[in-house]
Amino acid sequence: MEIKQETSSDSVIISPVGRIDSNNSSSLEEKVMFFIGSGATNVVLNFSHVDYISSAGLRVMLMAAKKMKSSGGEFSICEMNNNVKSVFKMSGFDKIITIN
Amino acid sequence: MPAAESVRVNRRTFIDGARDVTGFAMSVQPQLPEIRRCAEAVDDYLSARAISRDVIFQIDLALDELLSNTIQWGYGNKSGADNEIRINIEVIDQSIFISVEDNASAFNPLDMPDPDVDASLQDRPIGGLGIYFVRQVMDEVLYERKNNKNILSMRLNVDDTNKTDLSGV
Numbered sequence: 001m002e003i004k005q006e007t008s009s010d011s012v013i014i015s016p017v018g019r020i021d022s023n024n025s026s027s028l029e030e031k032v033m034f035f036i037g038s039g040a041t042n043v044v045l046n047f048s049h050v051d052y053i054s055s056a057g058l059r060v061m062l063m064a065a066k067k068m069k070s071s072g073g074e075f076s077i078c079e080m081n082n083n084v085k086s087v088f089k090m091s092g093f094d095k096i097i098t099i100n
Numbered sequence: 101m102p103a104a105e106s107v108r109v110n111r112r113t114f115i116d117g118a119r120d121v122t123g124f125a126m127s128v129q130p131q132l133p134e135i136r137r138c139a140e141a142v143d144d145y146l147s148a149r150a151i152s153r154d155v156i157f158q159i160d161l162a163l164d165e166l167l168s169n170t171i172q173w174g175y176g177n178k179s180g181a182d183n184e185i186r187i188n189i190e191v192i193d194q195s196i197f198i199s200v201e202d203n204a205s206a207f208n209p210l211d212m213p214d215p216d217v218d219a220s221l222q223d224r225p226i227g228g229l230g231i232y233f234v235r236q237v238m239d240e241v242l243y244e245r246k247n248n249k250n251i252l253s254m255r256l257n258v259d260d261t262n263k264t265d266l267s268g269v
Contacts, residue, residue, distance in 0.1 A: 019136070021135065021136070021164055021168070022132055022135065022164070022168035022172070023132040023133055023135060023136060052157070052160065052161075054161060054164045054165060054168070054230070054233075055165055055227075055229040055230040055233060056168065056230075058229060059226055059227060059229075062221075062224060062226055063226060065221055066221060066222070066224075066226075069221055069222070082154075083153075083154060083157040086157075087161065087233070090217075090232075090233060090236050091215075091217060091229050091232075091233075092215075092217030092218060092219070092224075095218070096219075096220065096221040096224060097221075
């Protein structure tokens with residue numbers, strides 16, 4: 001899976017491309033957890049190029065949100081398409097994760 | 101014929117395996133990369149039947165969740181000469197009938213409890229959403245264990261507003 005990233009001081013924007021499913025969610029997990037572990041205090045997932053997400057992808061988002069919350073940092077997801085947003089709504093994650 | 105009766109007849113036809121000549125049938129190996137291959141074939145089949153992108157997204161999601169569950173937990177990621185998952189789809193009137201059949205050990209996904217989707221971030225456990233999505237997306241889900249196979253039969257209703265207008269094509 002192609003994952004783009006931009007970092008500036010303590011912020012990072014991670015932009016995955018394509019589908020996020022059980023077949024590739026572990027590579028996204030590795031990348032997101034790496035940035036969180038390296039001390040980023042503001043982690044943004046840009047979903048403008050994500051056209052599909054399954055529960056395997058949501059699992060990564062929940063882990064990241066929990067970890068950032070416990071370390072007092074900010075975690076958010078932006079630019080979701082409507083179908084991807086519907087998966088967040090179905091799971092109730094739209095109420096516990098910041099979606100911009 | 102009353103609507104309820106018509107649905108019942110269609111479902112029986114479906115479960116008994118009588119095939120609409122234009123039905124979709126695919127067999128996949130229990131390996132995660134197969135899910136995407138299946139999704140692409142399902143997308144082609146449903147697009148050709150004027151099913152909307154939004155409905156196809158939901159069906160992709162349900163199939164993805166079921167297949168990844170079966171592949172990872174049912175088969176433990178082991179492929180074998182006899183291991184296969186069969187997916188059948190038929191579009192009849194305003195309903196899409198889907199069945200997923202595997203020969204992994206007995207597992208009724210409908211026995212899984214629903215997650216608490218109102219729990220706070222701290223209390224929310226990681227996992228347990230896949231089967232919940234299947235139940236949310238489908239209008240009906242039935243499980244059977246027959247001939248050493250797990251068979252999940254599902255129905256999703258689409259209305260005219262979800263269909264792409266093909267008149268004039």
